[in-house]
Amino acid sequence: MIDRHIAKLRARDELSSQEEDAIRAAVAEVRIYEPDLTVIRRAEQLTHSTLLLDGFMCRYKDLSDGQRQISELHVSGDFVDLHSFTLKYLDHDIMTLTPCRVALVPHEKLQEITEQHPHLARLYWFLTNIDAAVHREWELSLGRRSAVARIAHLFCELQVRLCIVGMADDRGFELPLTQAELAECSGLTAVHVNRSLKALREDGLVEFRRSRVELRSLEKLRMLAEFDPMYLYVDRRRR
Amino acid sequence: MIDRHIAKLRARDELSSQEEDAIRAAVAEVRIYEPDLTVIRRAEQLTHSTLLLDGFMCRYKDLSDGQRQISELHVSGDFVDLHSFTLKYLDHDIMTLTPCRVALVPHEKLQEITEQHPHLARLYWFLTNIDAAVHREWELSLGRRSAVARIAHLFCELQVRLCIVGMADDRGFELPLTQAELAECSGLTAVHVNRSLKALREDGLVEFRRSRVELRSLEKLRMLAEFDPMYLYVDRRRR
DNA sequence: CGTGCCCTTGAGTACAATCAACGTTCGTGG
DNA sequence: CCACGAACGTTGATTGTACTCAAGGGCACG
Numbered sequence: 001m002i003d004r005h006i007a008k009l010r011a012r013d014e015l016s017s018q019e020e021d022a023i024r025a026a027v028a029e030v031r032i033y034e035p036d037l038t039v040i041r042r043a044e045q046l047t048h049s050t051l052l053l054d055g056f057m058c059r060y061k062d063l064s065d066g067q068r069q070i071s072e073l074h075v076s077g078d079f080v081d082l083h084s085f086t087l088k089y090l091d092h093d094i095m096t097l098t099p100c101r102v103a104l105v106p107h108e109k110l111q112e113i114t115e116q117h118p119h120l121a122r123l124y125w126f127l128t129n130i131d132a133a134v135h136r137e138w139e140l141s142l143g144r145r146s147a148v149a150r151i152a153h154l155f156c157e158l159q160v161r162l163c164i165v166g167m168a169d170d171r172g173f174e175l176p177l178t179q180a181e182l183a184e185c186s187g188l189t190a191v192h193v194n195r196s197l198k199a200l201r202e203d204g205l206v207e208f209r210r211s212r213v214e215l216r217s218l219e220k221l222r223m224l225a226e227f228d229p230m231y232l233y234v235d236r237r238r239r
Numbered sequence: 240m241i242d243r244h245i246a247k248l249r250a251r252d253e254l255s256s257q258e259e260d261a262i263r264a265a266v267a268e269v270r271i272y273e274p275d276l277t278v279i280r281r282a283e284q285l286t287h288s289t290l291l292l293d294g295f296m297c298r299y300k301d302l303s304d305g306q307r308q309i310s311e312l313h314v315s316g317d318f319v320d321l322h323s324f325t326l327k328y329l330d331h332d333i334m335t336l337t338p339c340r341v342a343l344v345p346h347e348k349l350q351e352i353t354e355q356h357p358h359l360a361r362l363y364w365f366l367t368n369i370d371a372a373v374h375r376e377w378e379l380s381l382g383r384r385s386a387v388a389r390i391a392h393l394f395c396e397l398q399v400r401l402c403i404v405g406m407a408d409d410r411g412f413e414l415p416l417t418q419a420e421l422a423e424c425s426g427l428t429a430v431h432v433n434r435s436l437k438a439l440r441e442d443g444l445v446e447f448r449r450s451r452v453e454l455r456s457l458e459k460l461r462m463l464a465e466f467d468p469m470y471l472y473v474d475r476r477r478r
Numbered sequence: 479c480g481t482g483c484c485c486t487t488g489a490g491t492a493c494a495a496t497c498a499a500c501g502t503t504c505g506t507g508g
Numbered sequence: 509c510c511a512c513g514a515a516c517g518t519t520g521a522t523t524g525t526a527c528t529c530a531a532g533g534g535c536a537c538g
Contacts, residue, residue, distance in 0.1 A: 042469075043469065059375070061375065061376070061378075061379045062383075063379070063383055063384070063465055064465060067383045068383075069378055069379045069382040069383045071374075071375040071378045071379070072375075083368045083371065086361050086362075086364045086365035086368050086478055087365065087368050087372075087472065088476065088478070091372045091375065091376070091469060091470035091472075092375055092470075114357070114360075114361075115357055118353070118354055121353075121360065122325050122353075123325075125325045125364045125367070126325035126326065128364070128367065128368055128371065129322045129325050129326050129367055131371055132322060132367065132368075132370055132371035132374055133326075133330045135310075135371055135374035135375055135378060136298070136300065136310040136311075136330065136331055136374055137300070137330070138378055139300075139308055139310045139374060139377055139378055139381055140300045140302070140308045140310070142378055142381035142382045142426065143308040143381045143425075143426030144301075144302055144306045144307075144308045144426060145302070146525085147525080147526070178483090178484065178485090179484075179485070180484080186382075187381065187382030187383060188526075188527090189526075189527055189528080190484090190485085191485095191486085191487090191526090191527075191528080191529095192525090192526055192527070194485065194486060194487085195486090195487090195526090198486085198487095226302055226303060230281075230282065230330060231330035233326065233330075237327065239325055239327070385493085386493080386494070417515085417516065417517090418516075418517065419516080419517095427494075427495090428494075428495055428496080429516090429517085430494090430495075430496080430497095430517095430518085430519090431493090431494055431495070433517065433518060433519085434494090434518090434519085436517095437518085437519095449503090
């Protein structure tokens with residue numbers, strides 16, 4: 001059930017079977033959510049963290065005029081609010097983008113895990129630090145990359161992250177988002193995302209149609225985006 | 240010596256004297272750095288974390304054409320690379336913006352602290368999560384706020400963070416950065432930062448001259464920026 | 479088979495970038 | 509003490525990327 005989460009961890013470090021058991025034992029409940037549902041609200045007191053099993057979710061903030069900025073996309077296997085374990089409440093909202101299946105992990109269980117498995121504690125701390133690394137890369141995109149490069153970079157990132165959980169390969173992956181949602185990720189308008197996708201398509205780099213990203217030339221796409229996956233820390237080493 | 244760091248922690252949680260002692264005992268060495276010096280390089284293996292005692296530093300990434308994006312500013316009392324404890328190497332560079340005095344804390348000491356002081360371990364985990372919260376707020380600025388609002392928001396953030404360590408009040412604070420460096424924070428060009436500062440000055444909100452931010456109307460500035468300090472988690476509660 | 483959501487395209491606009499020149503400040507050395 | 513130079517700041521003119529507004533098309537679902 002939480003195999004994709006285990007795969008995400010094992011892509012970064014070794015995990016003993018005891019540690020794996022401890023994680024599996026921490027799941028209290030499984031829930032199904034509708035698409036377009038704000039599951040966690042800013043400033044709300046939280047007593048558990050949410051592990052995304054299936055579907056796509058995101059973190060976002062918005063301004064008073066309704067403009068929205070998505071700060072990270074979540075895929076299967078991601079803890080969408082592991083940081084709530086230490087923060088107790090979040091500075092942002094979290095919503096589903098598609099129908100989702102999630103597992104709830106009470107903070108008490110996380111507390112037990114971190115006390116009884118110090119290595120696992122560091123590993124989870126490490127996971128929240130990867131989130132921060134993703135935020136930094138997005139800051140670079142939002143601040144300095146062109147519209148086309150922002151979208152290219154986003155596709156490159158998702159390709160690597162989805163590969164880890166067996167949901168992408170070199171040819172492409174499912175991505176059930178609208179162009180408006182891509183715009184909210186990339187700090188653009190939906191219209192401009194549409195034009196940028198057209199440019200990427202016409203240059204033979206990537207096609208985005210019917211909820212699927214078709215990679216025509218992953219190498220050229222990475223070059224255009226100046227994508228270097230090192231910020232995702234996909235290397236097995238002792239953490 | 241590390242009083243500002245202690246103040247930063249105490250603004251978020253209670254700290255026992257044993258915990259304080261453990262932190263003080265962790266400092267191995269104090270160093271002085273020149274301004275404009277890249278102290279930590281991307282991908283470099285790290286064995287200690289750097290605590291900023293005095294001065295201003297920043298995290299940044301740049302693109303091949305030389306464009307740079309600063310992803311966070313660091314002030315006195317900040318651990319500039321606490322995340323290197325779990326990451327082992329960073330995805331970004333860290334440089335000084337002014338002359339700086341720093342304390343080095345070996346990762347072994349951090350390991351001891353986290354093993355012997357579980358509460359302190361969570362508190363340091365929490366600190367890295369605040370960094371991520373700052374990154375998210377900057378993503379919102381970079382993606383959705385206007386040029387003027389980005390700069391206004393940056394000043395508001397720094398005012399709160401510097402207040403915590405006693406280096407700002409309601410009237411202003413020292414900020415020894417160039418307009419070009421503000422541009423690298425806000426995803427703008429130096430020329431446009433200059434024009435935006437002029438607009439802020441002429442509207443009577445804030446003046447930035449000779450390394451100092453003079454707050455003419457903090458309330459209006461916060462309104463313009465839609466600044467809400469909650470993302471900085473300045474509330475004392477059990478972490 | 480209509481209705482609504484999403485995608486696409488065009489025309490006009492605006493905000494920020496670029497290019498360029500000039501002003502100011504400050505440190506340094508004659 | 510003043511002259512010079514470099515770095516930083518300021519302003520104007522022009523360009524360009526992305527936004528806005530608007531209309532039409534495709535597709536899925538009831």
